[in-house]
Amino acid sequence: MGNTVHIKPSLLLPSIACAGPAVGAAGAPATAPGLDERIERFISPLTDWIERVILFPTPIPGSDAQMAFVVLWLVVAALVFTFYFRFINLRGLVHGFRLIRGDYNDPKAAGEVTHFQALATALSGTVGLGNIAGVAIAVSIGGPGAVVWMMLAGFLGMSSKFVECTLGVKYRSINADGSVSGGPMWYLSRGLADRGPALATLGKICAVVFAIFCVGGSFGGANMFQSNQSFQQVLGVTGGADSWLAGKGWLFGLVMAFFVGLVIIGGIRSIARVTSRIVPLMGAIYVIAGLVIIGVHIDQVPAAFALMFSSALGVSSVAGGMLGVLAIGFQRAAFSSEAGIGSAAIAHSAVQTSEPVSEGVVALYEPFVDTIIVCTITALVIIISGVYVDGGAMSGVELTSEAFETVIDWFPYVLAVAVILFAYSTMLAWSYYGLKCWTFLFGESRGAEYTYKTLFLLFVVAGASMQLGAVIGFSDAMILAMAFPNLLGIYFLLPTVRRELDRYWAKVKGGELPTWRENLKRQRR
Amino acid sequence: MNEKYLVGLDGSDCGERAVVAALQQAKISGASIVLCYVIPWSPFTFSTAEENALRHKRREDELARASELLLTPEKKRFEAHGIACEIVARHGHPAKTLAQLAREHQVSMIIVGVLGDTPLKSRFLGGTASTLIQISPCPVLVVP
Numbered sequence: 001m002g003n004t005v006h007i008k009p010s011l012l013l014p015s016i017a018c019a020g021p022a023v024g025a026a027g028a029p030a031t032a033p034g035l036d037e038r039i040e041r042f043i044s045p046l047t048d049w050i051e052r053v054i055l056f057p058t059p060i061p062g063s064d065a066q067m068a069f070v071v072l073w074l075v076v077a078a079l080v081f082t083f084y085f086r087f088i089n090l091r092g093l094v095h096g097f098r099l100i101r102g103d104y105n106d107p108k109a110a111g112e113v114t115h116f117q118a119l120a121t122a123l124s125g126t127v128g129l130g131n132i133a134g135v136a137i138a139v140s141i142g143g144p145g146a147v148v149w150m151m152l153a154g155f156l157g158m159s160s161k162f163v164e165c166t167l168g169v170k171y172r173s174i175n176a177d178g179s180v181s182g183g184p185m186w187y188l189s190r191g192l193a194d195r196g197p198a199l200a201t202l203g204k205i206c207a208v209v210f211a212i213f214c215v216g217g218s219f220g221g222a223n224m225f226q227s228n229q230s231f232q233q234v235l236g237v238t239g240g241a242d243s244w245l246a247g248k249g250w251l252f253g254l255v256m257a258f259f260v261g262l263v264i265i266g267g268i269r270s271i272a273r274v275t276s277r278i279v280p281l282m283g284a285i286y287v288i289a290g291l292v293i294i295g296v297h298i299d300q301v302p303a304a305f306a307l308m309f310s311s312a313l314g315v316s317s318v319a320g321g322m323l324g325v326l327a328i329g330f331q332r333a334a335f336s337s338e339a340g341i342g343s344a345a346i347a348h349s350a351v352q353t354s355e356p357v358s359e360g361v362v363a364l365y366e367p368f369v370d371t372i373i374v375c376t377i378t379a380l381v382i383i384i385s386g387v388y389v390d391g392g393a394m395s396g397v398e399l400t401s402e403a404f405e406t407v408i409d410w411f412p413y414v415l416a417v418a419v420i421l422f423a424y425s426t427m428l429a430w431s432y433y434g435l436k437c438w439t440f441l442f443g444e445s446r447g448a449e450y451t452y453k454t455l456f457l458l459f460v461v462a463g464a465s466m467q468l469g470a471v472i473g474f475s476d477a478m479i480l481a482m483a484f485p486n487l488l489g490i491y492f493l494l495p496t497v498r499r500e501l502d503r504y505w506a507k508v509k510g511g512e513l514p515t516w517r518e519n520l521k522r523q524r525r
Numbered sequence: 526m527n528e529k530y531l532v533g534l535d536g537s538d539c540g541e542r543a544v545v546a547a548l549q550q551a552k553i554s555g556a557s558i559v560l561c562y563v564i565p566w567s568p569f570t571f572s573t574a575e576e577n578a579l580r581h582k583r584r585e586d587e588l589a590r591a592s593e594l595l596l597t598p599e600k601k602r603f604e605a606h607g608i609a610c611e612i613v614a615r616h617g618h619p620a621k622t623l624a625q626l627a628r629e630h631q632v633s634m635i636i637v638g639v640l641g642d643t644p645l646k647s648r649f650l651g652g653t654a655s656t657l658i659q660i661s662p663c664p665v666l667v668v669p
Contacts, residue, residue: 111564111588113581117571121577177582277571350581429573
């Protein structure tokens with residue numbers, strides 16, 4: 001998903017703090033007092049407070065760089081998982097690819113959710129503004145070197161996804177209506193209950209706290225931020241501050257809320273289905289366009305990589321040197337891949353398999369695709385085009401847009417459409433995640449569902465009406481906060497996952513897991 | 526050795542004609558029948574999280590509906606003529622799944638209608654029947 005255009009003076013380094021207002025001003029509506037402003041005045045004291053509590057900056061020892069504590073929390077966990085599972089993020093890749101390709105699909109289970117489908121669904125919730133805008137922000141404030149750290153964080157994040165998604169499948173539950181639900185609220189409460197009465201209480205607390213934050217995240221980063229950014233994009237395309245839409249964010253919000261409402265309240269599933277098919281297409285167009293630009297400038301690619309790696313160790317313009325660059329890269333990666341946040345486990349848990357680890361191995365590809373491949377392409381395009389050097393006036397989607405424009409001049413329009421579609425699909429995906437957590441808290445009933453859905457739509461309108469600065473702080477805070485209960489509980493479940501992994505891996509290596517081709521050969525004999 | 530035919534239904538008139546042809550053949554040879562209906566499905570499609578959550582339930586509903594509404598009435602027709610008949614409903618690529626079923630049940634012949642593809646699809650991608658002819662492990666009788 002894509003909560004990302006997040007530039008906050010309090011968290012960044014003094015020398016680049018000036019980038020904050022620049023982003024906020026980019027395409028921001030003219031500030032005439034109106035409905036938009038009144039909505040903002042009503043909500044922002046609350047969102048500011050939440051943001052301050054969760055995103056408090058932690059100084060990095062031996063440097064004047066700072067990093068939000070929660071980002072440190074995510075990176076440490078990813079590092080621990082990577083070592084504890086002996087680099088599963090490397091050794092699982094080949095087997096994961098064969099699972100996605102369908103080598104192990106049982107023909108008799110055809111019609112169930114395949115590994116490919118579970119991965120694609122989870123990816124469409126994650127790929128989006130985070131990869132398009134996030135890299136641009138990392139490059140513009142941290143220099144090209146930040147991308148290297150972003151890729152490293154994405155690589156480590158693969159291990160977090162592995163653990164989450166394995167647990168998501170292992171502890172999923174079948175509801176009364178026959179639907180499957182899984183995710184952190186289930187593995188935290190059930191998984192820890194398996195490990196003794198003392199941990200059962202902790203598990204219950206973690207699950208409830210997670211569900212609360214997830215509902216908050218679904219209102220914030222997955223909703224307000226998305227509607228806010230798509231409004232900014234539409235505003236930019238229609239003429240910026242001169243646009244007749246300027247100051248009418250609430251109107252745009254109402255339209256957006258109407259379309260979201262059609263699906264989540266009106267039950268018009270066909271729209272959601274169409275969106276779920278268009279979004280991968282937009283993603284593919286984006287990647288192809290990026291490759292075309294890289295292809296045009298293929299001779300500059302080695303130099304671009306050299307620049308990235310040399311500046312990863314520190315740029316004089318970035319305070320804190322190497323650690324400053326590292327902090328920026330890690331933070332952006334956390335927003336881009338959502339590894340450790342727990343959201344992906346909800347999407348992955350519907351897969352058909354009797355082996356939870358198999359889905360964990362497939363989930364390795366999620367950060368791989370969205371934080372390593374897509375981000376590298378975006379970064380190369382930005383660096384090769386050289387637009388990031390032209391001064392700090394632009395950041396986020398605009399910077400990416402200009403970088404693409406240098407070779408394909410009509411691409412900003414395609415990007416505008418892509419941004420709206422990504423935003424829309426992220427909203428739909430997260431409205432489902434949020435609803436699952438809401439019903440976990442309040443029980444499955446029509447009343448509870450409609451309450452959640454109505455609130456969700458109200459936040460769409462609020463997001464479009466508010467200024468970027470107020471929205472992103474809250475969005476980031478709520479989404480990242482999910483990592484606290486999620487990872488805390490996961491630490492206690494690590495031995496369980498290790499046992500599952502070792503058993504499954506022995507099966508794969510021992511040939512006890514025949515592919516359908518091998519089965520076919522046996523039948524023919 | 527007892528012969529066994531695999532008959533593919535698709536709910537259209539073509540499938541119906543395949544059943545009639547199978548009846549005649551089976552009466553002559555005394556073969557038993559495996560009657561099947563393939564629900565078109567691909568493992569590589571995109572879906573929403575909500576669809577995925579309900580997929581398992583929906584799959585069972587689809588299979589149950591296929592065997593109740595389509596397969597069971599036809600099965601009774603065969604049995605009325607004293608021909609042994611089993612039924613299978615399965616998701617998948619129609620031609621590939623028919624070939625797979627032919628292998629699983631070790632049938633001696635597949636009998637299908639010119640299955641209900643749209644003219645455009647069969648023109649450009651090849652119809653189910655023509656694909657089946659190329660990948661089938663046994664003779665195929667295609668009923669127009």
